Amino acid sequence: MSETVTGRGGSEEASREETVNETQSERVSYLRAGHTLRSWFFTTDHKRIALLYLISVTFFFFIGGMAAGLMRTDLLTPQGDVLSNEGYNRAFTLHGVIMVWFFLIPSIPNVFGNFLIPLMIGARDLAFPRLNLLSWYIYWIGGLFTLWVLLAGGVDTGWTFYTPLSSMFANGNVVMAAAAVFVVGFSSILTGLNFIVTIHTLRAPGMTWGRLPLFVWSHYATSVILVLATPVLTVTLALIVAERLFGLGIFDPALGGDPLLYQHLFWFYSHPAVYIMVLPAMAVVSELVAAAARKPVFGYWFIVFSSLGIAAVGFLVWAHHMFVSGMSMYVGAVFSFLSLVVAVPSGIKVYNWTATLWKGHISLDPPFLFAMGFIGLFVVGGLTGLILAMLALDVHVHDTYFVVAHFHYIMVGGTVSAFFGALHFWWPKMTGRMFSIGWGRLTALFIFFGFNMTFFPQFILGYLGMPRRYHVYDPQFQVLHVLSSAGSTILGFAYLFPFAYLLYALRYGKPSGDNPWEATGLEWTVPSPPPKHNFDEIPVVTREPYDYEVEKEGGA
Amino acid sequence: MSDFIQIWPGQASDYAHSVDLLILALTGLIIALSAPVFILIVYFAVKYRRGHKADRQHPMNRNVWLETSWALIPFFLILVFYVWSTGLYFDLHQPPANAMEVQVVAKRWMWKFQHPGGQGEINELHVPVGEPIRLNMISQDVIHSLFLPALRIKQDVLPERYTSLWFSADKPGTYRLACAEFCGTDHSLMGGSLVVQTQADYAAWLEQFATDNTLAAQGAGLFRTLGCSGCHESGSTRRAPSIHGLYGRPVALSDGSTVVADAQYIRDSILLPNAQVTAGYPPIMPTFKDVVDEEGLVRLVAYIQSLGSASPVLPQGVAAGTLAPQNLAPEGTAP
Numbered sequence: 001m002s003e004t005v006t007g008r009g010g011s012e013e014a015s016r017e018e019t020v021n022e023t024q025s026e027r028v029s030y031l032r033a034g035h036t037l038r039s040w041f042f043t044t045d046h047k048r049i050a051l052l053y054l055i056s057v058t059f060f061f062f063i064g065g066m067a068a069g070l071m072r073t074d075l076l077t078p079q080g081d082v083l084s085n086e087g088y089n090r091a092f093t094l095h096g097v098i099m100v101w102f103f104l105i106p107s108i109p110n111v112f113g114n115f116l117i118p119l120m121i122g123a124r125d126l127a128f129p130r131l132n133l134l135s136w137y138i139y140w141i142g143g144l145f146t147l148w149v150l151l152a153g154g155v156d157t158g159w160t161f162y163t164p165l166s167s168m169f170a171n172g173n174v175v176m177a178a179a180a181v182f183v184v185g186f187s188s189i190l191t192g193l194n195f196i197v198t199i200h201t202l203r204a205p206g207m208t209w210g211r212l213p214l215f216v217w218s219h220y221a222t223s224v225i226l227v228l229a230t231p232v233l234t235v236t237l238a239l240i241v242a243e244r245l246f247g248l249g250i251f252d253p254a255l256g257g258d259p260l261l262y263q264h265l266f267w268f269y270s271h272p273a274v275y276i277m278v279l280p281a282m283a284v285v286s287e288l289v290a291a292a293a294r295k296p297v298f299g300y301w302f303i304v305f306s307s308l309g310i311a312a313v314g315f316l317v318w319a320h321h322m323f324v325s326g327m328s329m330y331v332g333a334v335f336s337f338l339s340l341v342v343a344v345p346s347g348i349k350v351y352n353w354t355a356t357l358w359k360g361h362i363s364l365d366p367p368f369l370f371a372m373g374f375i376g377l378f379v380v381g382g383l384t385g386l387i388l389a390m391l392a393l394d395v396h397v398h399d400t401y402f403v404v405a406h407f408h409y410i411m412v413g414g415t416v417s418a419f420f421g422a423l424h425f426w427w428p429k430m431t432g433r434m435f436s437i438g439w440g441r442l443t444a445l446f447i448f449f450g451f452n453m454t455f456f457p458q459f460i461l462g463y464l465g466m467p468r469r470y471h472v473y474d475p476q477f478q479v480l481h482v483l484s485s486a487g488s489t490i491l492g493f494a495y496l497f498p499f500a501y502l503l504y505a506l507r508y509g510k511p512s513g514d515n516p517w518e519a520t521g522l523e524w525t526v527p528s529p530p531p532k533h534n535f536d537e538i539p540v541v542t543r544e545p546y547d548y549e550v551e552k553e554g555g556a
Numbered sequence: 557m558s559d560f561i562q563i564w565p566g567q568a569s570d571y572a573h574s575v576d577l578l579i580l581a582l583t584g585l586i587i588a589l590s591a592p593v594f595i596l597i598v599y600f601a602v603k604y605r606r607g608h609k610a611d612r613q614h615p616m617n618r619n620v621w622l623e624t625s626w627a628l629i630p631f632f633l634i635l636v637f638y639v640w641s642t643g644l645y646f647d648l649h650q651p652p653a654n655a656m657e658v659q660v661v662a663k664r665w666m667w668k669f670q671h672p673g674g675q676g677e678i679n680e681l682h683v684p685v686g687e688p689i690r691l692n693m694i695s696q697d698v699i700h701s702l703f704l705p706a707l708r709i710k711q712d713v714l715p716e717r718y719t720s721l722w723f724s725a726d727k728p729g730t731y732r733l734a735c736a737e738f739c740g741t742d743h744s745l746m747g748g749s750l751v752v753q754t755q756a757d758y759a760a761w762l763e764q765f766a767t768d769n770t771l772a773a774q775g776a777g778l779f780r781t782l783g784c785s786g787c788h789e790s791g792s793t794r795r796a797p798s799i800h801g802l803y804g805r806p807v808a809l810s811d812g813s814t815v816v817a818d819a820q821y822i823r824d825s826i827l828l829p830n831a832q833v834t835a836g837y838p839p840i841m842p843t844f845k846d847v848v849d850e851e852g853l854v855r856l857v858a859y860i861q862s863l864g865s866a867s868p869v870l871p872q873g874v875a876a877g878t879l880a881p882q883n884l885a886p887e888g889t890a891p
């Protein structure tokens with residue numbers, strides 16, 4: 001079914017001769033199935049595509065990170081010495097666009113979802129392997145547009161593209177930036193579709209819905225959002241371009257449009273999109289917590305339904321971004337209430353993870369430290385979300401650094417920590433090599449402390465009344481800004497560490513064995529790295545997920 | 557705190573105190589809800605760390621009652637805060653009928669304020685202490701947002717649509733005023749100050765910057781020079797409806813619907829006269845779109861407002877409200 005284009009496996013010149021003891025598994029793994037560029041760029045193997053994505057999103061993470069570094073340096077002084085006002089605006093716009101659409105949204109689903117979903121459900125590939133490759137190419141077309149915008153001087157609308165600023169006033173490359181996001185949306189839609197069909201049709205015999213790993217459930221919920229919400233963004237961006245290029249009056253009231261319509265459409269996509277960014281992170285953490293404690297996850301079905309609940313209610317809260325936009329106060333009251341409701345399933349997950357650790361055999365290896373870091377930071381982010389959902393409080397802190405801190409706690413503290421947790425947890429599976437545990441632990445700690453030092457002061461800044469997207473600020477805020485910039489230096493270096501020791505492990509790391517963390521899950525039953533078609537024989541599943549005790553007794 | 561690092565913003569109104577109380581109380585609840593998570597994770601990680609002996613006997617991994625209660629109890633506690641905060645928000649959207657009205661025009665990148673007596677100022681807003689002030693705001697270009705941190709309030713300022721914000725400052729002083737909605741290049745420079753003055757100081761300030769005409773009188777001048785009076789004031793009401801007593805009254809439109817003649821309606825009628833035509837009149841009024849700017853519109857509205865209305869209409873809950881005309885002239889009277 002998923003026949004690949006890499007028929008050239010025969011020309012096997014052991015190009016990695018120097019590698020320390022190439023293991024038997026490695027010799028027959030997906031990594032060695034073809035060495036040509038062609039065998040990578042035209043692969044339909046979900047595992048190779050996952051690696052292509054890993055390299056791609058990492059690339060954009062660093063470009064986005066450089067923009068952030070520039071901003072934090074600039075904010076060291078109230079008048080901003082590095083950039084011009086316009087330059088600063090372009091820096092935060094690119095930072096936002098790249099981080100949201102080219103890192104956070106594709107990060108966990110397209111790298112780890114791609115790699116793991118077929119392995120976890122006992123399939124040889126995704127349902128549509130070629131479509132999978134196509135979404136990577138579409139991602140890069142969008143990515144190249146973005147890089148073009150960058151080289152052409154940037155864009156100055158903020159990642160939110162509010163009208164009529166974006167459609168009639170901004171003088172950057174708005175059309176090209178909108179095109180980039182427009183295009184990359186199709187990549188999201190195709191991936192979501194692929195995951196949904198795969199999870200429905202390719203589960204191994206015995207892999208009932210109740211036996212699906214929570215990772216898969218959460219990606220299922222994510223995919224539903226991807227497919228339902230992204231088209232709204234696509235249409236909205238097309239309307240901006242129509243207004244900007246042809247003067248079609250849709251959003252600009254001067255042309256007869258409605259200035260708030262854009263915000264409704266944008267947040268109708270973008271609030272669910274924040275859950276696209278966090279549900280996969282929750283997916284990872286559910287796996288990691290169970291593996292850390294070597295215990296079944298507490299309240300499996302509660303976690304499953306909280307993912308689905310988030311996906312559903314997440315569509316009904318968008319106007320909490322608009323409490324001061326001039327809409328009716330009754331609308332505000334309804335959306336405030338619904339926003340409090342959507343916090344409930346998130347709370348359920350956190351309490352369940354905590355309960356899972358109770359009486360476990362808790363490992364403090366790097367992936368699990370990242371997972372615990374995630375829980376801590378996500379809790380702070382989620383609970384400050386409650387503050388923002390309260391109307392009278394949001395009126396004060398809306399569009400201030402308080403909001404900036406809130407969503408960074410969730411999207412950087414949460415999602416990025418989970419991304420690193422996943423990277424450390426499944427790195428041995430993906431590459432067959434174990435990295436330095438000591439360095440991993442150190443990195444997890446540095447990221448946690450660097451993060452808090454960077455973003456905690458921003459809550460205070462926000463409540464003091466420091467608006468977001470400010471290049472020049474009142475000198476009373478300087479101390480907190482300097483603190484934040486100092487923290488971001490630590491954070492930035494901590495993000496660089498894994499580069500060194502993970503890549504080092506590729507060559508000099510010890511072979512990891514099939515199941516280095518002694519975790520459950522089908523992905524740990526295949527060799528590391530897995531062979532090209534995952535399973536020699538499609539497994540028959542007879543066990544509940546996370547049946548840790550049972551496995552210990554069987555001595556498997 | 558100290559001068560070196562401030563961690564709590566100054567408060568210039570009762571409302572600001574209420575908001576602070578709300579956030580402190582809610583933060584208390586939040587800490588109570590999250591402390592168990594933080595404490596238990598660390599405690600478990602130490603007590604049950606791998607290889608460490610501990611009692612790990614436990615019943616099954618399911619407890620519906622526990623699950624339900626830890627979802628619902630926090631939720632109900634939070635609902636108490638929901639009611640509290642929504643109440644404050646509703647207050648913020650219902651200006652008292654006797655509020656003094658200041659007109660605000662935002663444009664990239666400055667704030668213009670017009671006092672009822674005709675005094676205008678840029679990036680600085682002088683208001684008397686203890687008196688309810690209602691800002692009637694509109695933007696000349698993109699969306700801005702007027703942010704007054706010391707009062708804990710902000711409101712977006714939209715193009716072509718009036719929004720409003722009201723407050724009553726009770727502590728004289730100078731406070732920051734900022735634009736909170738990103739509006740392009742010099743967004744971060746679009747700020748200034750809110751100067752809250754004693755009644756006497758404010759009266760003196762008004763005196764010092766007094767102009768020959770009140771805002772309404774300036775509007776009356778425009779009404780004549782722009783030629784509006786040709787149709788609307790010609791003694792007969794055959795060509796055009798009279799504007800006397802129009803403000804705040806329901807108007808029957810030619811399409812059979814009815815609207816209330818508030819500031820927004822009057823503004824729209826000047827710019828897009830044929831969108832809403834008064835029943836019984838031909839659609840002959842030309843648009844004044846390119847003739848009159850946002851500040852001119854503010855004056856015209858003030859003039860029409862000053863011509864009175866049968867009864868003041870205060871739409872409930874919507875951002876654009878109106879006020880009784882007798883409050884237009886600042887008497888300097890303390891409430």
Ligand code: HEM
Nearest residue numbers: 274277278320321339343382385386388389398399407410
């Ligand atoms: C636990 C439930 C949550 C609640 C009740 C909540 C509430 C809110 C509210 C009310 C705002 C608007 C604040 C404002 O602009 O004034 C907001 C902003 C935001 N939230 Fe959350 N939030 C929650 C969880 C999340 C999650 C899980 C994410 C991301 C994964 C997230 C990401 C964001 C982002 C990106 C923004 C700001 C976007 C912008 O203005 O640029 N939030 N949140």
Ligand SMILES: [Cu+2]
Nearest residue numbers: 271318320321
């Ligand atoms: Cu939201």
Ligand SMILES: [Cu+2]
Nearest residue numbers: 735737739743
């Ligand atoms: Cu602004």
